[in-house]
Amino acid sequence: MKEIGFIGLGNMGSKMALHLANAGHRVYGYDINEHLVEELSVLGVLKEKSLTKLAKEKDIIITMLPNGNIVENVLKEILPHIKPKSLFLDCSTIDVDTAIHLNSILLSKDIKFLDAPVSGGTIGAENGTLTFMVGGSEENFNEISPLLNLMGSKFVYCGNSGSGQATKLCNNMLLAITMIGVSETFNMAKKLNLELNTLFEVISTATGSCWAINKYCPIPGVGPTSPADNNYLGGFSAKLMAKDLEIAMNAAKKSNSNVNFGEMAEKIFSKMANGENGSKDFSAIINEIE
Numbered sequence: 001m002k003e004i005g006f007i008g009l010g011n012m013g014s015k016m017a018l019h020l021a022n023a024g025h026r027v028y029g030y031d032i033n034e035h036l037v038e039e040l041s042v043l044g045v046l047k048e049k050s051l052t053k054l055a056k057e058k059d060i061i062i063t064m065l066p067n068g069n070i071v072e073n074v075l076k077e078i079l080p081h082i083k084p085k086s087l088f089l090d091c092s093t094i095d096v097d098t099a100i101h102l103n104s105i106l107l108s109k110d111i112k113f114l115d116a117p118v119s120g121g122t123i124g125a126e127n128g129t130l131t132f133m134v135g136g137s138e139e140n141f142n143e144i145s146p147l148l149n150l151m152g153s154k155f156v157y158c159g160n161s162g163s164g165q166a167t168k169l170c171n172n173m174l175l176a177i178t179m180i181g182v183s184e185t186f187n188m189a190k191k192l193n194l195e196l197n198t199l200f201e202v203i204s205t206a207t208g209s210c211w212a213i214n215k216y217c218p219i220p221g222v223g224p225t226s227p228a229d230n231n232y233l234g235g236f237s238a239k240l241m242a243k244d245l246e247i248a249m250n251a252a253k254k255s256n257s258n259v260n261f262g263e264m265a266e267k268i269f270s271k272m273a274n275g276e277n278g279s280k281d282f283s284a285i286i287n288e289i290e
Contacts, residue, residue, distance in 0.1 A: 068094030135164030235281030
């Protein structure tokens, strides 16, 4: 059994940490929201009141944090206390250059690093069906795979350091574009007086089939349960989607990629993120563009 430090116990991290603890690993949790730590301590995640204490003598440290600046600041604070040969697994979504930079810092201290952003949202985190996109050493990937298997149903080695983040940015750009398309489709269907469950039945098995329809339909009462059935609360916020799209657009610019639809999606989600519904799930975009 591993000694694991888990930093970031929000909607995603809390559920991931619980899967590891339920499998018998000793998981120590830290979050700036002490209430979250207290709640999880009752369920088996050991509480730690400081990052310094959490970092000491751990075999593995996992981070699930909002952005690259926070990940880097946390790493700098705990770096003197991380034991050599341990493994640092960052499951946050950050920019590619930061992931590569963090890898070089940790390698210089004889600490292993993997960038391993996830897809699947809070539903995937709760059900243990996340997909991990992993960049770094393949040897380190093989070492961590048993733990990834506890938190997710799929984990893919994407290549050298930073490639996990690059893969996630491509995935989320497509997801954002797709959700806008799904939202426009259902909004038009309403005006054409179509029965929306019937439309779902057709599209979910026809050529328009996609994850945003099949698993995350933005219409309450249509398809499997999704944040739409909870007034778009929980899930993956529009603010986070806008953040990911901004990172993706920066990567597109650096790589000289043509991403016209990606640019439009970034503008649409940024507008939502800066409005009153920015904290709602990104599928609430259907109401923004109606």
